[in-house]
Amino acid sequence: xxxxxxxxxxxxxxxxxxxxxxxxKDREHLExxxxxxxxxxxxxxxxxxxxxxxxxxxxxxxxxxxYTDGMRLIQLYYGLPLAMVILSVTLVPFFYRARVYTAYEYxxxxxDPKTRSLTSLLFLLQRGMSCGVIISAPAVVMSIILxxxxxxxxxxxxxxxxxxxxFGGVQAVTWTDVKIMVLIIGGLLVTVLLLILGLPDQIGxxxxxxxxxxxxxxKPIDFTWDPQQTYTFWSGLIGGTxxxxxxFGCDQSQVxxxxxxxxxxxxxxxxxxxxxxxxxxxxxxxxxxxLVYGFYVFTPPPxxxxxxxxxxxxxxxxxxxxxxxxxxFDTAVAARRQAAETTATAWQRGxxxxxxxxxxxxxxxxxxxxxxxxxxVKGVSGxxxxxxxxxxxxxxxxxxxxxxxxxxxxxxxxxxxxxxxxAELNSLSTATVIDFYKRYWKVEAxxxxxxxxxxxxxxxxxxxxxxVAIWASELGSLIEVxxxxxxxxxxxxxxxFMLAILWRRANGTGAFVGLIxxxxxxxxxxTTGISFLWxxxxxxxxxxxxxxxxxEFAGPRQPPSAARV
Amino acid sequence: xxxxxxxxxxxxxxxxxxxxxxxxxxxxxxxxxLWFVSRLFL
Numbered sequence: 001x002x003x004x005x006x007x008x009x010x011x012x013x014x015x016x017x018x019x020x021x022x023x024x025k026d027r028e029h030l031e032x033x034x035x036x037x038x039x040x041x042x043x044x045x046x047x048x049x050x051x052x053x054x055x056x057x058x059x060x061x062x063x064x065x066x067y068t069d070g071m072r073l074i075q076l077y078y079g080l081p082l083a084m085v086i087l088s089v090t091l092v093p094f095f096y097r098a099r100v101y102t103a104y105e106y107x108x109x110x111x112d113p114k115t116r117s118l119t120s121l122l123f124l125l126q127r128g129m130s131c132g133v134i135i136s137a138p139a140v141v142m143s144i145i146l147x148x149x150x151x152x153x154x155x156x157x158x159x160x161x162x163x164x165x166x167f168g169g170v171q172a173v174t175w176t177d178v179k180i181m182v183l184i185i186g187g188l189l190v191t192v193l194l195l196i197l198g199l200p201d202q203i204g205x206x207x208x209x210x211x212x213x214x215x216x217x218x219k220p221i222d223f224t225w226d227p228q229q230t231y232t233f234w235s236g237l238i239g240g241t242x243x244x245x246x247x248f249g250c251d252q253s254q255v256x257x258x259x260x261x262x263x264x265x266x267x268x269x270x271x272x273x274x275x276x277x278x279x280x281x282x283x284x285x286x287x288x289x290x291l292v293y294g295f296y297v298f299t300p301p302p303x304x305x306x307x308x309x310x311x312x313x314x315x316x317x318x319x320x321x322x323x324x325x326x327x328x329f330d331t332a333v334a335a336r337r338q339a340a341e342t343t344a345t346a347w348q349r350g351x352x353x354x355x356x357x358x359x360x361x362x363x364x365x366x367x368x369x370x371x372x373x374x375x376x377v378k379g380v381s382g383x384x385x386x387x388x389x390x391x392x393x394x395x396x397x398x399x400x401x402x403x404x405x406x407x408x409x410x411x412x413x414x415x416x417x418x419x420x421x422x423a424e425l426n427s428l429s430t431a432t433v434i435d436f437y438k439r440y441w442k443v444e445a446x447x448x449x450x451x452x453x454x455x456x457x458x459x460x461x462x463x464x465x466x467x468v469a470i471w472a473s474e475l476g477s478l479i480e481v482x483x484x485x486x487x488x489x490x491x492x493x494x495x496x497f498m499l500a501i502l503w504r505r506a507n508g509t510g511a512f513v514g515l516i517x518x519x520x521x522x523x524x525x526x527t528t529g530i531s532f533l534w535x536x537x538x539x540x541x542x543x544x545x546x547x548x549x550x551x552e553f554a555g556p557r558q559p560p561s562a563a564r565v
Numbered sequence: 566x567x568x569x570x571x572x573x574x575x576x577x578x579x580x581x582x583x584x585x586x587x588x589x590x591x592x593x594x595x596x597x598x599l600w601f602v603s604r605l606f607l
Contacts, residue, residue: 071599081592085585209606218606220599268581275588279595 001146001398001406008407009414013160016179016415020164020172029447033169033454034101034430035260040171042266044178046273048423049248049257050281051177053274054184056138056157056417058285064389066289070217074286075231076533077279079241083248084275086241088268090501091249096264101434102427103255103497110500112508113439118515119496120435122489123252124428128461130486131424132468138417139469144308145394146410154469157414161422162462165429166455170260173422180415187412188284194401195291200298200341207344208294214343214356215363217290230531239533242540246490248274250497252427292396297340299400303329303370305391309377316380322373329369336362421465429458488526491536492518495543499551506547509554514547 001009031037040048065073091103100106104123108116135158136150143153164172196205212218222232229235248254248271261267303326304310313322339362342355374388397409433454442449495518499506521542522535530538 071603074599078592078596081588085588088581088585206606209602213603213606218603220596220603265581269584272581272584272588276591279592283595283599 001410002403004403005407005410008404009411012183012408012411013156013415013418016176016418017160017164019179020176021168023175024168024171028451030101030450030454032171033451034256034426034434036169036171036174038260039262040174040260040266042261042269043273044174045258045261045266045270047181048174048177048260049254049270050274050278051181051184051416051419052253052257052423053247053278053420054181054281054416055134055420056142056413057134059184059413059416060138060141060390060393062282062285063289063292063393064387064391066217066286067293067392068289068389070212070215070290070293071220071283071286072222072231074220074279074282075222075233075236076240077244077282078233078236079238080244080278081275082237083241083244084271086245087249088271091497092258092267092271093264094501095255095259096261096267100259102252102431103250104252104431104435107496107500107511108439111496111506111511115496115508115511115515116435117439118512119250119493120252120431122493124431126486126489127251127253127424127428128464129468131421131428131461131465132472134417134420134424135465135469136472138413141390141394142410142414144306144391145398151470154466157417158421158462158466158469161418161425162459165422165425166458166462169454170256170426173419173426174257174260176422177419180412180419183408184412184416185281185284187409188288190405191288191397191401191409192284192291194405195288195295198295198299198400203298203341203344207348208291208297210344210347211294211297211340211359212290214359215293217293227530227534230533235531235533239531239535239537242491242494242536243533246494246536246540250490250493252431253424256427256430257423289393292392295396295400298337300330300333302395303373304377305388305395306377306386307395309381309386313373313376313380318376318380322376325369325373325376329366329373332362332365332369336366425458425461425465428461429454432457432461487532487535488519488522488539491539491541492522492543493539494536495540495547498540498544499547503544503548503551506551507554510547510549510551513550513554514543517546517550518543 025032029037062073095103095106098106098109100109102120104116104120107119135154139150139154139157142148142157143150146153148156164176196208199205199208209218222229223234224232225234226232227235258267258270261270302310304313313319336359339355339359343353343359346352346354370388374386377388378384378386394410394413398406401409433450437453437457438445438450442453492515496511496515499511499514518539522539525538526532526535
């Protein structure tokens with residue numbers, strides 16, 4: 001990267017941290033530190049909700065998905081608007097009126113302390129680990145792009161989050177999220193514009209979109225009914241609804257965003273912002289990937305987007321195999337470009353589908369060659385989880401964007417990780433202090449005491465996430481383990497909240513045992529190879545049904561008045 | 566502890582129900598647009 005880009009990267013990061021701390025008021029009280037005294041306007045809370053969900057993995061991985069698969073991933077979000085409306089009607093008013101700090105606190109009022117503690121503990125385990133992955137996954141990619149050591153890159157991503165979250169609390173997190181969202185959306189829009197301008201004049205936007213359409217990249221709906229396939233209309237609408245209900249309704253990292261809103265009305269509006277804008281935002285991210293594909297049809301792409309691995313292979317015993325593949329690749333790139341020009345021109349003139357068969361054949365050939373090149377990398381580097389797709393977008397940015405914009409886009413990617421980590425550290429600290437320290441350790445103390453403990457807890461989770469990140473970057477497969485680990489818990493925790501709200505006769509024993517039954521059911525069902533999206537539905541239904549039955553047989557029923565908060 | 570009665574704040578708040586309908590209208594339009602675009606460029 002050019003030194004001007006480095007100045008921009010470091011300057012923007014320093015400004016974000018400084019401004020986040022500057023805007024923080026009333027950091028001396030627990031409610032100010034954790035809930036911003038419930039003073040955040042709906043649009044800022046809404047942007048914070050969206051920023052927490054949009055991590056660097058989205059910026060790198062989703063654009064990569066757009067490049068290889070097109071719009072298919074968008075189906076994951078089809079259940080989101082429905083989930084947001086359900087939450088606005090049900091859980092949000094319950095949490096807001098109960099004036100709780102954590103979602104799990106509500107479960108003690110409704111059920112008992114052990115149900116609260118178990119759900120909060122599951123949250124701490126899952127979020128603590130995933131926080132490390134959120135640092136490590138982009139750190140591995142960005143270390144190659146920036147030419148830094150992985151640990152140094154993890155430090156660059158995680159340290160600002162730890163600093164402004166420890167000292168600024170939730171207000172610093174929220175106002176930083178707002179700025180980062182503006183930076184990310186602005187950066188993506190500018191990238192789309194530059195990609196369109198980078199296409200050959202005779203092809204233009206419509207020609208590139210036609211080529212994407214011919215390869216199946218514009219398909220937004222797949223009605224296939226196959227539970228082992230991850231992205232279909234049905235898995236997105238049904239499994240996705242349960243996933244989003246769990247994530248936005250029962251995950252403290254999201255619940256805390258809208259609990260800071262200045263009224264119940266604002267809390268609801270902050271969630272509805274995602275209901276309106278999440279799908280268009282994901283379309284924008286995927287469109288960037290699709291246009292990068294169109295761009296590389298007419299501009300020769302590298303065979304591998306990870307230059308470090310490419311050099312490693314060129315210096316290994318497989319160098320001659322790689323060189324032979326490179327020759328085949330160059331020939332296929334030229335053939336694809338020629339066929340693409342014929343295809344796009346014929347379509348634009350309305351003279352038929354000339355060149356389409358040749359274009360698809362050349363595209364498939366390139367995919368095959370790239371697959372072989374990736375297999376060589378895996379053999380040489382020993383990295384069996386290597387995914388070249390993650391390097392497509394960052395490599396495009398550093399190669400073709402003008403100086404200055406590269407720095408801005410790099411900082412946007414890094415800050416996308418930073419703001420998600422900050423929100424998670426903040427929520428991990430809140431759950432640790434409110435659900436455990438204040439509940440079991442020191443029930444009565446001054447706000448100043450709890451505040452100091454909260455800062456220590458934030459720093460502890462920051463350190464924990466950093467250690468997981470460094471460990472995860474060395475053991476690639478761990479990332480998958482952590483992601484699957486999360487999907488085991490999400491649906492089951494949602495089941496407990498469903499039981500609390502929908503089944504008035506449910507009691508603590510039913511909820512606690514039901515949660516364990518749900519976790520075991522999900523564990524058993526996950527061995528069938530079913531897509532992770534369906535596990536959320538399985539967990540929620542298993543907890544709800546078993547919780548209902550157990551509540552009927554065990555323990556005294558609660559009076560209806562106690563069932564409400 | 567509270568009952569299910571709407572509180573003062575909620576009673577004074579501007580109505581939000583129309584947003585619940587509008588969310589689905591916008592989503593349907595978004596899906597229709599995506600489908601239309603996928604056909605337009607094919």
